[in-house]
Amino acid sequence: xxxxxxxxxxxxxxxxxxxxxxxxxxxxxxxxxxxxxxxxxxxxxxxxxxxxxxxxxxxxxxxxxxxxxxxxxxxxxxxxxxxxxxxxxxxxxxxxxxxxxxxxxxxxxxxxxxxxxxxxxxxxxxxx
Amino acid sequence: xxxxxxxxxxxxxxxxxxxxxxxxxxxxxxxxxxxxxxxxxxxxxxxxxxxxxxxxxxxxxxxxxxxxxxxxxxxxxxxxxxxxxxxxxxxxxxxxxxxxxxxxxxxxxxxxxxxxxxxxxxxxxxxx
Amino acid sequence: xxxxxxxxxxxxxxxxxxxxxxxxxxxxxxxxxxxxxxxxxxxxxxxxxxxxxxxxxxxxxxxxxxxxxxxxxxxxxxxxxxxxxxxxxxxxxxxxxxxxxxxxxxxxxxxxxxxxxxxxxxxxxxxx
Amino acid sequence: xxxxxxxxxxxxxxxxxxxxxxxxxxxxxxxxxxxxxxxxxxxxxxxxxxxxxxxxxxxxxxxxxxxxxxxxxxxxxxxxxxxxxxxxxxxxxxxxxxxxxxxxxxxxxxxxxxxxxxxxxxxxxxxx
Numbered sequence: 001x002x003x004x005x006x007x008x009x010x011x012x013x014x015x016x017x018x019x020x021x022x023x024x025x026x027x028x029x030x031x032x033x034x035x036x037x038x039x040x041x042x043x044x045x046x047x048x049x050x051x052x053x054x055x056x057x058x059x060x061x062x063x064x065x066x067x068x069x070x071x072x073x074x075x076x077x078x079x080x081x082x083x084x085x086x087x088x089x090x091x092x093x094x095x096x097x098x099x100x101x102x103x104x105x106x107x108x109x110x111x112x113x114x115x116x117x118x119x120x121x122x123x124x125x126x127x128x
Numbered sequence: 129x130x131x132x133x134x135x136x137x138x139x140x141x142x143x144x145x146x147x148x149x150x151x152x153x154x155x156x157x158x159x160x161x162x163x164x165x166x167x168x169x170x171x172x173x174x175x176x177x178x179x180x181x182x183x184x185x186x187x188x189x190x191x192x193x194x195x196x197x198x199x200x201x202x203x204x205x206x207x208x209x210x211x212x213x214x215x216x217x218x219x220x221x222x223x224x225x226x227x228x229x230x231x232x233x234x235x236x237x238x239x240x241x242x243x244x245x246x247x248x249x250x251x252x253x254x255x256x
Numbered sequence: 257x258x259x260x261x262x263x264x265x266x267x268x269x270x271x272x273x274x275x276x277x278x279x280x281x282x283x284x285x286x287x288x289x290x291x292x293x294x295x296x297x298x299x300x301x302x303x304x305x306x307x308x309x310x311x312x313x314x315x316x317x318x319x320x321x322x323x324x325x326x327x328x329x330x331x332x333x334x335x336x337x338x339x340x341x342x343x344x345x346x347x348x349x350x351x352x353x354x355x356x357x358x359x360x361x362x363x364x365x366x367x368x369x370x371x372x373x374x375x376x377x378x379x380x381x382x383x384x
Numbered sequence: 385x386x387x388x389x390x391x392x393x394x395x396x397x398x399x400x401x402x403x404x405x406x407x408x409x410x411x412x413x414x415x416x417x418x419x420x421x422x423x424x425x426x427x428x429x430x431x432x433x434x435x436x437x438x439x440x441x442x443x444x445x446x447x448x449x450x451x452x453x454x455x456x457x458x459x460x461x462x463x464x465x466x467x468x469x470x471x472x473x474x475x476x477x478x479x480x481x482x483x484x485x486x487x488x489x490x491x492x493x494x495x496x497x498x499x500x501x502x503x504x505x506x507x508x509x510x511x512x
Contacts, residue, residue: 008219015219019182024211025218031451033415033486035291035354038236038298042352042492045500049507054147064504065449066497067415067486075214079207083152086203086233090153091136091143096234096298098291100356102417102451102484105214106224108166108426113450116429120448123433159289159323161358163419163482170364170422170480173372177379192376193321194369195287195358224426226419228358228484230289230323236298241322244301248320251305264475271475275438280467281474294492310403331470335463339408342459342489346409347392347399352490361470362480364422 024075025105029113032082033068036089037096047094051085058084063113068100070113075105152203153233157241160210161196164217165224175222179213186212191241196228198241203233280331281361285369288338289324292345293352303350307341314340319369324356326369331361408459409489413497416466417452420473421480431478435469442468447497452484454497459489 014022036047051069055062058081061072071078086097142150164175179197183190186209189200199206214225270278292303307325311318314337317328327334342353398406420431435453439446442465445456455462470481 011215012219015216018185019178019212019216020186020209022212022215022219024208025214028211028214029450031417033354035293037234037291037293037300038295040294042294042490043503044293045503045507048504050147052504052508053511057146058148063450064501065451065454066413066447066500067449067454068451070449070451075211076208079211080152080204081148083156083203083207084147084150086153086156087139087150088143088147090233090235091140091150095236096232098230098232098289100484100486101229101231102226103229104224104226105218106165106426107218108223116450117448119427119429120432120436123429124436127437157322161287161482163421165419165421165428166424166426167422170362171375172421173375173379176376180376180380181383191322192373193323193326194285194319194372195321195324195326198321198323226417228356230356234298244322245320247299247301248304248308251301252308255309267471268475271472274441275434275468275472276442276465278468278471278475280464281470284467284470293490306403313402314404331467332464335467336408336460337404339412339459339463340403340406342409342412343395343406344399344403346489346491347396347406351492352488354486354488357485357487358482359485360480360482361474362421363474364479 026074027072027110028075028078028103028105029070029072029116030078030082030101030103031068031070032099032101034085034089034097034099036094037098039094047089050088050092054085054088055081072113075103078103154202155200155238156203156206156231156233157198157200157244158206158210158229158231159196159198160227160229162213162217162225162227164222165226167222175217178216178220182213182216183209200241203231206231282330283328283366284331284334284359284361285326285328285372286334286338286357286359287324287326288355288357290341290345290353290355292350293354295350303345306344306348310341310344311337328369331359334359410458411456411494412459412462412487412489413454413456413500414462414466414485414487415452415454416483416485418469418473418481418483420478421482423478431473434472434476438469438472439465456497459487462487
C-alpha cells in the first residue's frame, strides 16, 4: 500500500472493488540473479557487468553481491529496470534469460537494505 | 528483445547508447510465490486465494500449482499484476510481503508454459 | 523440528546449546528450477527430462510443472536428490548449473503439496 | 561432478546406470533467504541473527547481505546447515518457514563467491 493515511480508505475500497486497478507498491527492495541460457561459455561475468552498467546509468540505488544484485525504488522502477536488463542482453545476442527475483514490500515502516543488515548486526553485537 | 526483425537494429543501438530507455520484454513467463510476513497464523491459503481472484479478474493467463502461480504475458503486465497483489494484501492488513519470482524471456521462439511441459513430456514418452 | 512431543525438550536444548548438531527437518516440500549454463542451445528440455527420470527412479513424491518440479520428503532426501541431479548433469557434460529452490517446512501440521492446492481451491469454491 | 579425472568414467557410468546412487557436488555456492511465517511481528532480524550465529559456529564460509546469506562448501554441508537453521527456528517456536535457495555448482573451475564478484569488478574497471 505505502499510501498516505488519507489515501488508505480509497486503496482499501479499490482492493475490494477492483484490485486490477490498484497501484503497485511505492517502494520495494528487489534482489535479482540473472542467468543467460544457451551462451557459448559457462562464464556470466560479462552479462553481469553489463547489468551493473545499466543500473549505474539508471540512477537507481543498487548493490552487487556474489549471488545477485539488490535494487531499491518504486516497484515500477525496479521491475522495469530488471526487464530492461533482459532486453539489453537479448539485443546483445543472449536468446534466453532466466532471472530469480526476491522482492519485498512493507507498509509498517520505511526500511532500506542497509537498515536490514544493520538491524541484524545490532543484535549480533549484543552477543559480545 | 522480442522485437520484429525490422526493429532489431534500433533496439541494439539503444542497448549500446542508453539501455535505460529500452522497452521491457514483450513476452515472458513469470512464476511467483508470495509469502506474507507477520500474519497471525501460519496459513497462507486466504492470501493465495485473493491472489487467484485478482489474476482471474485481470484476464492474464495463469496457472496455480502447490509452490506458486505461473503467469504469462508482457513483462509489464506480469510485473504490474504481481505488484498489485502486494498492494491488495497490504490494503487487507498484511504489513510485509516477500515474493520469489522466477521469470524467463526468450527471443528464439514463442513458447508458452504448456509448450515447456509438453517438450519434456515428449522426451519422456520416447523412453517407453 | 517435526519431532515427537517427547523429543521436543531435547531438540530445544540442542538448538540452544549447539544448533550445528541439530537434525534437519523430517519433512519438507521443495520446489526446484534447474538451469544449465553454457550449453550449446537455449533448450533445457533434455536436462529437465533427465531430472524427471532420476526422480522417478528415486521413489520420491514429485510433480513437474512449467516453472519447476516439486518434491516432498525428508529434508535430507530432497536436498540429496537435487544435488544428485546436479552431479548427473555435470557427468553428462553440463559444466555449470544454477538451481532455484523454494523449500518450506512446518511443525503445526502435516501438509502435502496437494493439501496446499486443495486449501486454496476450497476457499475459491466458496465464492460461487 | 567435481570429481578427479580418474573418477570421471565411474561417475558417468553411475549417472547412466543409477543416478540415485550418485554423490552430491563436492563444492557449491548457496545463497539463501529464510522467511518465518505466522510470527507475531513483521521483523525477521531476530531469526536472521540466530542463523548467523549458527553459521559462525558451524565453521562454514558465509557472508550476509541484505537479501540473504551466501555459504560455500560441499553440497551436503551447505544443505544440512540450511536445514538445521529451519530446525533451530522451529525449536524456537516458528511453526512455518519458507526459504529461497539459489545454488550453483560448476566443474570447469574452482570459483569462490569472492572470485565471482572480482571477475565482474575487473570488467567494470576496464571501463575507466
